[in-house]
Amino acid sequence: MTTGLPTAAPKRRARRVRLARGRANGDMKTRxxxxxxxxxxxxxxxxxxxxxxxxxxxxxxxxxxWMARRMPELGRVFIQAESELGAINMALGAAAAGARVMxxxxxxxxxxxxxxxxxxxxxxxxxxxxxxxxxxxxLGGIQPSQSDYFQATKGHGHGDYRVPVFAPSxxxxxxxxxxxxxxxxxxxxxxxxxLADGILGQAMExxxxxxxxxxxxxxxxxxxxxxxxxxxxxxxxxxLAEELEQHNIHLQxxxxxxxxxxxxxxxxxxxxxxxxxxxxxxxARVARTAMRRAREEGIRVGLFRPVTLWPFPEAALRAVAxxxxxxxxxxxxxxxxxxxxxxxxxGRCPVVFHGRMGGMVPTPVEVxxxxxxxxxxxxxxxxxxxxxxxxxxxAGVAL
Amino acid sequence: xRTATTDRAAGPGxxxxxxxxxxxxxxxxxxxxxxIIHQRPALLSERSTHYCPGCGHGVIHRLVAxxxxxxxxxxxxxxVAPVGCAVFIYDYLRLDWLEAPHGRAPAVATxxxxxxxxxxxxxxxxxxxxxxxxxxxxxxxxxxxxxxxxIFVNNAIYGMTGGQMAPTTLLGQRxxxxxxxxxxxxxxxxxxxTEMLAQLPGVAYAARGSVGDPAWIGRTKGYIRxxxxxxxxxxxxxxxxxxxxxxxxxxxxxxxxxxxxKGPMAEAYPPGVLVDRLKGAPExxxxxxxxxxxxxxGPGRGG
Numbered sequence: 150m151t152t153g154l155p156t157a158a159p160k161r162r163a164r165r166v167r168l169a170r171g172r173a174n175g176d177m178k179t180r181x182x183x184x185x186x187x188x189x190x191x192x193x194x195x196x197x198x199x200x201x202x203x204x205x206x207x208x209x210x211x212x213x214x215w216m217a218r219r220m221p222e223l224g225r226v227f228i229q230a231e232s233e234l235g236a237i238n239m240a241l242g243a244a245a246a247g248a249r250v251m252x253x254x255x256x257x258x259x260x261x262x263x264x265x266x267x268x269x270x271x272x273x274x275x276x277x278x279x280x281x282x283x284x285x286x287x288l289g290g291i292q293p294s295q296s297d298y299f300q301a302t303k304g305h306g307h308g309d310y311r312v313p314v315f316a317p318s319x320x321x322x323x324x325x326x327x328x329x330x331x332x333x334x335x336x337x338x339x340x341x342x343x344l345a346d347g348i349l350g351q352a353m354e355x356x357x358x359x360x361x362x363x364x365x366x367x368x369x370x371x372x373x374x375x376x377x378x379x380x381x382x383x384x385x386x387x388x389l390a391e392e393l394e395q396h397n398i399h400l401q402x403x404x405x406x407x408x409x410x411x412x413x414x415x416x417x418x419x420x421x422x423x424x425x426x427x428x429x430x431x432x433a434r435v436a437r438t439a440m441r442r443a444r445e446e447g448i449r450v451g452l453f454r455p456v457t458l459w460p461f462p463e464a465a466l467r468a469v470a471x472x473x474x475x476x477x478x479x480x481x482x483x484x485x486x487x488x489x490x491x492x493x494x495x496g497r498c499p500v501v502f503h504g505r506m507g508g509m510v511p512t513p514v515e516v517x518x519x520x521x522x523x524x525x526x527x528x529x530x531x532x533x534x535x536x537x538x539x540x541x542x543x544a545g546v547a548l
Numbered sequence: 549x550r551t552a553t554t555d556r557a558a559g560p561g562x563x564x565x566x567x568x569x570x571x572x573x574x575x576x577x578x579x580x581x582x583x584i585i586h587q588r589p590a591l592l593s594e595r596s597t598h599y600c601p602g603c604g605h606g607v608i609h610r611l612v613a614x615x616x617x618x619x620x621x622x623x624x625x626x627x628v629a630p631v632g633c634a635v636f637i638y639d640y641l642r643l644d645w646l647e648a649p650h651g652r653a654p655a656v657a658t659x660x661x662x663x664x665x666x667x668x669x670x671x672x673x674x675x676x677x678x679x680x681x682x683x684x685x686x687x688x689x690x691x692x693x694x695x696x697x698x699i700f701v702n703n704a705i706y707g708m709t710g711g712q713m714a715p716t717t718l719l720g721q722r723x724x725x726x727x728x729x730x731x732x733x734x735x736x737x738x739x740x741x742t743e744m745l746a747q748l749p750g751v752a753y754a755a756r757g758s759v760g761d762p763a764w765i766g767r768t769k770g771y772i773r774x775x776x777x778x779x780x781x782x783x784x785x786x787x788x789x790x791x792x793x794x795x796x797x798x799x800x801x802x803x804x805x806x807x808x809x810k811g812p813m814a815e816a817y818p819p820g821v822l823v824d825r826l827k828g829a830p831e832x833x834x835x836x837x838x839x840x841x842x843x844x845x846g847p848g849r850g851g
Binding site for chain 1: 622623624625626628629635638642643644645646647648649652655656657658659660661662663664667668684685687688692
């Protein structure tokens with residue numbers, strides 16, 4: 150497996166800007182400037198991705214383009230498929246044959262992939278699916294959004310199944326999580342989703358030059374041809390209800406195991422916090438800025454950031470809810486994760502929401518206003534806070 | 549679970565090419581005991597099929613099993629099953645099987661093809677699967693010239709769901725969703741998809757066989773064999789359509805269904821070789837005007 154970054158094509162070379170200074174702590178690790186979509190693609194390559202299948206869609210097209218150049222260079226598989234249906238089904242075939250596979254798309258394309266994700270969950274096939282979210286519903290727009298949270302966490306296709314969802318909040322974290330996603334996908338034989346958004350896909354950030362690597366998988370269940378062994382079949386069809394129930398019981402046990410072992414989150418300034426802002430991905434970065442400004446004003450705000458959206462870090466959130474005056478959930482949506490937050494805290498503190506839709510991004514000023522609204526009233530520990538915040542919502546901000 | 553046709557003399561491991569013993573060239577056959585005049589191909593399992601009485605799938609399964617066995621491809625084969633009547637094919641052919649979502653077998657096979665360059669990749673689909681819901685996947689796998697052998701069973705009906713109209717249903721044909729017969733003004737025209745695919749330069753071999761009578765069954769086996777050889781030569785995509793009967797779906801006795809298969813079905817879907825780029829010039833009826841030079845190389849390489 151290759152290490153380090155590739156020799157870039159001339160037009161890309163400008164992006165490999167070596168930063169003169171290392172980290173603030175004096176660590177002189179070299180860092181390079183990379184676009185999110187390209188960093189995710191390269192992270193997959195460094196993590197040993199054997200095959201990539203995709204279809205052009207904004208705002209993730211650079212991921213496909215990076216793969217189109219790099220995978221053939223390395224003698225690996227790249228196909229621009231006839232549709233997202235084609236791409237995910239190629240992934241299904243390649244995964245069943247034992248390959249490490251990635252597909253990527255943006256919201257409308259993920260809807261098309263939903264069918265095969267259900268089949269892959271039912272057939273227990275590993276794949277990493279990247280969704281660089283854009284605004285919906287329908288064709289929607291091409292600006293960043295988090296409105297696919299329900300789709301990502303509550304299932305994409307039909308049937309009783311779950312898909313682990315990793316939500317990076319920076320390009321550096323996305324690089325780390327790609328390798329983690331392949332690892333989880335293969336250990337549990339399940340599709341795994343990287344849920345990014347148009348900002349993470351399009352933005353450029355300095356990242357460390359060395360990307361995480363992952364040893365090659367050794368699937369002992371893959372289809373290789375029945376040479377010297379009994380034939381195998383990989384399928385999701387179980388026509389007998391008794392058999393299908395047993396299969397579902399097996400799947401649910403696997404999902405419980407994932408929920409126990411793979412849940413991830415991070416938090417900041419939690420120790421003395423009275424109010425918590427809960428956000429993931431790009432929204433968490435806006436929330437962090439708002440938190441710092443609120444602290445300057447004397448409002449003791451902490452940040453809780455789910456890194457896995459399924460499994461949702463509900464126990465961790467519930468544990469802190471009791472001592473809080475309230476939680477503010479910030480999303481680039483009409484309010485989707487907020488439902489899981491409310492389920493997690495079970496009424497232990499008020500939970501209010503602030504979001505923007507359709508590709509609009511909440512500003513730190515808006516979030517700060519919502520925090521100011523929440524802080525004094527929420528101390529009463531009642532849902533009056535919710536009503537209060539809704540009434541005081543800044544003009545022009547859609548709920 | 550043994551069926552009545554299970555052979556007496558040889559076990560499932562025997563090579564079906566030994567059938568040639570019946571031509572009397574093997575003088576030891578007489579002294580060694582009963583002559584083998586029929587045996588189950590090693591790749592065909594002994595399990596009873598779920599197919600309706602008179603259905604053509606069983607014959608086509610057998611042809612595939614015989615050809616793969618004769619070419620020694622069983623241990624290398626990764627096959628993709630359809631959604632439709634043949635969904636349980638993994639119970640009947642002793643191969644590694646992957647079940648594809650409805651219509652997606654050619655895309656699934658593409659994924660296998662590219663990551664397993666040494667594998668022999670086979671798809672088996674019906675008319676609803678291949679020519680309706682899976683039209684995009686079959687066209688583009690063919691257009692890419694994937695080194696895949698596609699078996700396409702056309703019985704002009706959705707059998708598994710109870711006999712609804714298929715894209716290949718003939719005009720005037722009664723189905724449960726065209727109760728007064730397929731009308732072009734309402735339900736459009738039947739698709740001759742193998743002729744469509746034969747236009748594509750990525751398609752190295754396209755032929756249509758039939759299970760209508762023993763002579764055509766023999767020719768169909770030859771087509772399937774050729775379609776496998778085309779893949780082994782990495783010449784491009786290969787498809788064999790087999791027109792077949794569905795007595796239950798057609799509302800006929802088995803005998804009537806054979807007559808209809810050899811009559812109206814064969815008229816609408818004439819059997820023969822449409823394109824064979826390994827050989828060069830197309831032969832047989834309905835040769836398409838398109839398509840050009842033999843492929844210099846196929847894209848069937850993997851990573």
